[in-house]
Structure formats: C-alpha cells, structure tokens
Amino acid sequence: MSAAAYDRLTSTFRRIGALRDAEGMLHWDLATMMPAGGSESRADQLATLKAVRHGIITAPEVEDLLDAAEGDGLDDWHGANVREMRRAWIHAMALGEGLVEALSRATSACETAWRRARADDDFAHALPKLEAVLHLIREAASAKAEVLGVDPYDALLDEWEPGGRAADIEPVFADLAAFLPGFLDQVLEVQARTLAPIRPDGPFPIDAQRALGVRLMEQLGFDFSHGRLDISLHPFCGGTPDDVRITTRYDEDDFTKALMGVLHETGHALYERGLPPAWRGQPVRRRPRHERPREPVPADRDAGLPLA
Numbered sequence: 015m016s017a018a019a020y021d022r023l024t025s026t027f028r029r030i031g032a033l034r035d036a037e038g039m040l041h042w043d044l045a046t047m048m049p050a051g052g053s054e055s056r057a058d059q060l061a062t063l064k065a066v067r068h069g070i071i072t073a074p075e076v077e078d079l080l081d082a083a084e085g086d087g088l089d090d091w092h093g094a095n096v097r098e099m100r101r102a103w104i105h106a107m108a109l110g111e112g113l114v115e116a117l118s119r120a121t122s123a124c125e126t127a128w129r130r131a132r133a134d135d136d137f138a139h140a141l142p143k144l145e146a147v148l149h150l151i152r153e154a155a156s157a158k159a160e161v162l163g164v165d166p167y168d169a170l171l172d173e174w175e176p177g178g179r180a181a182d183i184e185p186v187f188a189d190l191a192a193f194l195p196g197f198l199d200q201v202l203e204v205q206a207r208t209l210a211p212i213r214p215d216g217p218f219p220i221d222a223q224r225a226l227g228v229r230l231m232e233q234l235g236f237d238f239s240h241g242r243l244d245i246s247l248h249p250f251c252g253g254t255p256d257d258v259r260i261t262t263r264y265d266e267d268d269f270t271k272a273l274m275g276v277l278h279e280t281g282h283a284l285y286e287r288g289l290p291p292a293w294r295g296q297p298v299r300r301r302p303r304h305e306r307p308r309e310p311v312p313a314d315r316d317a318g319l320p321l322a
Contacts, residue, residue, distance in 0.1 A: 019082035020092065023099055026070060026079075028295040033067045035254045042259045044125075045246040057122035064118045071106045091298065098297035105173060108161040109154055117150045129247060218269040226269070227262065227276035234280050241283055249275035251282035255294045258283040 037060055044056050080103060083096050124143035131140035155166035162169050164179070171178045228243060241253065246261035253259035260283050262275035293299045 015085040015087035016082040017087075019079045020088075020096070023076075023079050023083055023096070024296060026076065027099060027102075027297055030067050030070055031295040031297075031299075033063050033070075037063050038252045038254065039257075039259075042244075042252045042261075045248075045250065045252075046244045046259075046261060050126075053122070053126045057119050057126075060122055061115045061118040065111050065115045068106055068109070068111050068114045071103055072111075076103055091293070095293070095296050095298040098300070101172075101176060102297055104161060105158060108158040113150065113154060113157070117147070117154060120146045120150050132247065216268070217266040220264045220266065223264050223269050223272050227273060230273070231276060231280050234277075234284065236280050236283060237287065240287060243276065249279050251279040251286070253286075255286045255289050255291075255299075258286050 040056060040059055048056060080100050088096060124140065124147045127140040127143040131137055155170050158169035159166040162172060168179045171180065231243065240256055241258035241260065244259065244261045245263060247263065249262045251258065251260045260279035262272045262279065264272045289299050
C-alpha cells in the first residue's frame, strides 16, 4: 500500500465529489425556482459537469494509483474507501464520455417534459423522452454488464447495492407475493369493522403548514444554518452535508401530504448531516449503510449529530 498514491486518490475523488455536489445544487435550483426558459442551458451545464467528472475518474493515472493504494496497511475505513474508488472507476470506465453526456441530456429533457406532462395530466407528452432515457440506460447497462460479467440488470443494481443480484431479490418478492394477498384481506376486514378516523376540515393555509413543518424539523434536530425547506413538484432531499436542501409540496385541502413529506425528507437530511466530516468528500460516504465500517468515526466529527 502506497500512502502517496492513496493521498493522490483522495484528492482526486474530493474534486469529483465537489463537482457532484455542484450538480446537486444545480438540480435543486431547477426543481425549486429556475424559470422554465432555463431548462436547455441547465441541461448543458449538468451534462458538462458529468463529462468533466467522467474525464477525471477515467484519467490514465487513476488505475495505477488504485493498484498502488490497495493492499495491506489500510484500516477498515480507508480500505472501504479504496474499494469504493475502485468500484466507481470500473463503472465509469465501462462508459464512453459521449454516452455519459447523452444520458445526462436525455434525463434533463425527460424531467422537463414530465413537469409539463404532470401539470396537464398528459403522459403521452413525456413518453418519447422517457423512451429515449430507457434506450440509453439499456445501452449503459449492456456496457457495464460486459465489463462486470453479469446480466444488465445486475450491472445497474451494482451501482446502488454493491454485489447485489436479481437472484437475491427474487426470493424477497416471492415471499411478499405469498404473504400480501391474504394479509390484505385481513386488513380490509379490520378496517370495515373500525370507525373511520376523524379528519379535520380545511382549508389549511400554506403558511401555517410550513410553520408546523419547520417546528417539527427543529424538534427533530434539523439545523437551519445548514439547510433549507422549499417547495418543489415532488419532495426530495439534496444539497450537501453542510448545506442540506429538502423540499415538499402543499395541498390546502390535506395538510398531511406536506407534513409527511417534510418528516420523510428531514430523516434523509439528518443522515447527511451526520456523515463524519473527514469522509464527506470521499466515495465511502456514498456506501450503503449496512456496508459501512463499524469502527469509531474520526474524532473531528460534529458534536451532538446523529451518525448514519
């Protein structure tokens, strides 16, 4: 294991992480306040950033640095970080820059079409853009499957669940398919015997809904000096661990929709804020929770914040 190689890798992936965070902020702006006329230029910006990230991780020296950094002498956290670097590199090397950029542009175009289609209840408007995304996803899946030596779906699954395979998932769904029909009948029977819950009458002003959401976020530990609550077409959590952006949407006839969105996304936000600072710019921060090392976190983590 070469400490110098590892240090160079962490510097490289810190740049990659910063670019990814910038993409996240651009997408947050797109989803919350960007005027509709900015969609084409925003698609170009996102595609360019993704192409730059791809160029950094696929640079010729990265493979040599990975080879030099791997080996004995790494503790659990550093070893996991190198493994995630290697996995990210393998996935990136499977794709050409042209495909990366094309997929980014197609995804942006599809989201723009979806926004109009949702407002007009017109799925047919978004369908051609969705088909274009699907075509490119299949192309990427085939390229990664060839490199990884697995089926295309398994290659895509590996991006989010390292080593995960469809064969691992099928028994779970088989069990649910056997259990749920009978269980659903039992639930419906109990509901038929139970009085319907009393629902408060609206309307519920958006300002009041937001105030309630903010109060609950604060009670849960959300730090508004490191985050925001905004409105979007669909709730999400984005931004960075030091600047977490969450969104919800409001319905004046049903306050529970926004409230449940706020609580759900606040959970994601607390997770992001709880990531150990020393690892926030590294691939290990993106590992599935159940695979994260169990060693104590670095001593400089934020005091009082929950750990993921």
